[in-house]
Amino acid sequence: MNDVSQPADAAAPAPASDDPVRETKLSCRGLWKVFGADEAQAKDVIRQNGGAPGREALEEQGLTAAVRDANIEVQTGEIFVIMGLSGSGKSTLIRCLSLLLQPTSGELIFDGRDLLGCTDDELIEIRRHKMGMVFQHFALLPHLTVLGNVAFPLEIQGIPRAEAEERAARMIELVGLDGRERDYPSGLSGGQQQRVGIARSLATEPELWLLDEPFSALDPLIRREMQDEFLKLQKMLNKTIVFITHDFDEAIRLADRIAIMHSGDIVQVGTPEDLVVRPVDDYVREFTSDVSRAKVLSARTLMRPADEGATFAGDIAPNARVIDFAAQAVEAAQPLAVRSRSGQLLGQVDREAVIRVLAEAQ
Structure with missing residues (x-):
């Protein structure tokens, strides 16, 4: 019998899966985000160092890389979790993937198209119609009801109010808040407010769903309930999801695959099992050491x-x-x-x- 406590070859490839092969929905190649100078200088430093400057080369120019040479592929219909400790670059990376931050260099491919070559108007249309985002802080509009908050992005798209509210009502029911449509955010609990944020991000029926630590501000019990609801939603909707967290228990509960970041670098990408059984280095081994096998x-x-x-x-x-x-x-x-x-x-x-x-x- 196999003794799983001592894998025969920690560097061996993961066993083959009979899961269906998925297409790549989103990828980034050689993606950098550098702070500390004007964009042209940062691009020059990266180019002059063959696309991979060391930390010293950047520091000499007064530059700091929050994301360093990131390469990931997110497959259609998967939950791809990016995790790391505070300051690892995970939130900067998801903001680059959504183009809320403009990457310094590299490629960002969505549905086969490099978004870094799009015009501002094209990016606005893509974000409005194909991407949905949920943040740690709910960012609800206090003067709007639950229905008004969820319908808001649809009205921004120019959808008639009656149709927008009908679609919003369906999303509110989907997240379990039917009957609360006329309530204001101040009358909702933290978990209920986050459900409104999730419904609002889903109202535009995005192809790509980006979530930046959406449950980290919630109490542990409510957080667990929201994770349950999130998994139920994914089973129904089958979205392509990029999910940011610093909590490994949350990551292994939700993720199809995980990318671990450290000091701006993506250290390893794999299934939760890959990371625990086949860590690529001591950092990943230590990062996963307390995880229940x-x-x-x-x-x-x-x-x-x-x-x-x-x-x-x-x-x-x-x-x-x-x-x-x-x-x-x-x-x-x-x-x-x-x-x-x-x-x-x-x-x-x-x-x-x-x-x-x-x-x-x-």
């Missing part, structure tokens, strides 16, 4: 070849996490079968392997 390890990692003629207590998907099938595995007399979407038997997970993972969390 039961929350991130999958059946695919724990499984071994199925015994010939074995009987099974049940079936689990290869990407199922230990925490979700642990009770079933521990209580069963037989192993669990790991099967692909098509029903192909891939292997088995034994009770002892699950118990070892659970014991590591103690």
